[in-house]
Amino acid sequence: MTAFDGGAAADASRSLGPLQGIRVLDLSRVLAGPWCTQCLADLGAQVLKIESPGDGDETRSWGPPYMGDFAAYYTCANRSKRSLAVDLKSAEGQRLIRDLASEADVVIENFKLGTLDRFGLGYDDLKAVNPRLIYCSISGYGRTGPEAARAGYDFVIQGETGLMSVTGFPDGPPTKVGVAVSDLFSGLYASQAILAALLGRQTTGRGQFLDVALFDCQLAALANVAAGALATGAEPKRYGNAHPNVVPYEVFEASDGPFVLAIGNDRQFRTLCDGVLDDPVLRDDPAFRTNAARVANRTGLSQRLAARFREHPRAHWMERLEARSLPAGAVRSVAQALASDQVAGRDLIHGFETEHGGPIRVVRYPVKFGDGLPCPTPPPALDEGGADIARRWLDPERPDPVAATAAARS
Template sequence: MGMALEGIKIIDLSRVLAGPFCTMILGDLGAEIIKIEHHESGDETRSWGPPFTSGESAYYLCANRNKQSITLNLKSEKGKEIFTNLVSSGDVVVQNFKTGTLDKMGLGFEQLKASNPKLIMASITGFGLNGPYKDLPGYDYIIQAMSGLMSITGETEGSPVKVGVAIADVLTGLYTCIGILTAVYHRERTGEGQEIDISLMDCQVSSLINVASNYLCSGVDPVRMGNQHPNIVPYQVFPAKDGELVVAVGNDNQFRRFTKILERPDLANMKEFSTNEARIRNKKQLITICEELLMMKTRKEWKEQFDREGIPSGPINTIKEMFENPQVKERDMVIEMDHPSVKNLRLTGSPLKLSKTPVTMRKYPPLYGEHTDSVLLQMGYSKEEIADFKLNKII
């Protein structure tokens, strides 16, 4: 089968997570990804550990398969020339330098499109290319704080808490993918390239979804609710006999089935609990009752009963338990790849299951600068020129 993005060449100047995650997804879909790394240090995440496996950091490995790695000194004139030549035959540039950095180097969108009018450039920044914060650096943690996400995450009486993964980076990577695919489609119809201005802050604000809407409609600033839901009850973590599980009762019909499983069908007929609106008003009373009842059985026992009746529920798994789950295994969410130094390299699989153009795992996360020579040779540079580039610290 063919690959969906076969024939699309992406020059990846990004580091750390949002950009590399985006380009890995595009690489999984068949795009050619050329990852350009600093000629002396490379992507910062190569040193983010432990854990390391055979010298490769787990963090770097998570977001860099299906790419080629070359090193390039973009502060040198020859390095800029090589980069411009590479871009002239490419389709997309992805970069996450601070606002204006590439412009000052003579490698901004307006400058590069002179040699490639159809160029698409995705510029990922903390706060965007305009606005009072445009020149500030933006790390995921800072964005989680400033976007309001941390203010609604954590227990009511506790401190604000960040999400357990760099969620602003992940969401920005996904939004950037959407922007790039849209721009490629637009170019197919019009022949026009364009710049995509995408920021971590914008993506995280957008991703507040119903919580943001609750505020915009009511004017009431949302507060932390721990594991509870602001609009649905019961919808939270409950203790069982052997641990904790999540129960998510999404509507009144589910609540009636839920109370039958708990052997308290009378609860669904009480005016205090008969509708979701009533349950919201009497939340504390209902949660206390549910906590006492759910403590009577194990997580597995409740899960089996809830599954039979279509009540959304699930145990709070550790990462180890998640990867041992038969559903996760069946869906190929763990893959193995050959690697020159890591024996039996295991990576998280792709959630994209396409029937006609499936994702392919063609290349392991590249070693630092592994493809510098081969890419430059393909561009037409001679072995002697490449040796000279190395001598003069251009690559």
């Protein structure tokens, strides 16, 4: 398998990444856990993905669409890993996991409460063979509390944390976000916590247990919405594409399509009235002079702005808004966003030629490091490359050809 995108991947290949030498034993599947471990792999950690024999990670079959022989869903969260098929229900498989954990820095799992303990692979079991181990458990509701035994699903979590209640239009039903954000937030929080635990281990010499719950992470990620509810005791409302605290901050329709307008303060509103709309009457109207007044009178203001914006095409408004440094942008489709000049200019898409039915394209790790990051590798086929990684972990004298190749390029 080889990368075929030129500049970014070729430049990044000169670095082994800030997490080089960190070994991650990944017992997770679907999205939250794999998203976490993919972040660590992107940063240079060596990730060994443990999968059940036969079918492997459920997302391998979550298609169409497909890229080559892979479900596209699977490719979004599993690049730069190696796969090893292990039957965790067997004594032999359990023994292998304990041996690998004794040589790992991090273990990540997202099984239901008690499952790995029954297999002799819980935190206490693995801590006994590796006191320096960082053991990250990702679950729906955490490993304590009244809901600990429940399985966690992103859609359910969006409903139970209140996210759906504030998503959608006021006269419509509660609506889930179009991406599995509860899983993604949890994966990101987990990766952050793992990095902090690794840093702390340098001082204490000890590993620790990390309890990451989708419910907790999504509730924390309600951010200003949760803060508003705590401050007032009032139930937050749905505002569709508008903002609960800032006006005008919503989608408007030009004569040929929608665009986002995000006016964040009174100065910007005056600039909008004077420099874009040429409407001093709107600027001086006491009902709209301050943000608090605009929030109180949002319906009237939105109606006046909507009528005005329908007079001209989107390009007309984008040009005038950009000239005055006001935040605005066209509403694009996903395909339009992926094909944009900004994506190309930031080298955000990596492509791979694979031996598994055709090319794979993925969105890269979104942070650029001055020293570069490792050149990513394609998502693995089931049981691909993992046995070699396992042998190197269990036989430290065996050379690592991947690291040697990368070092030779630098």
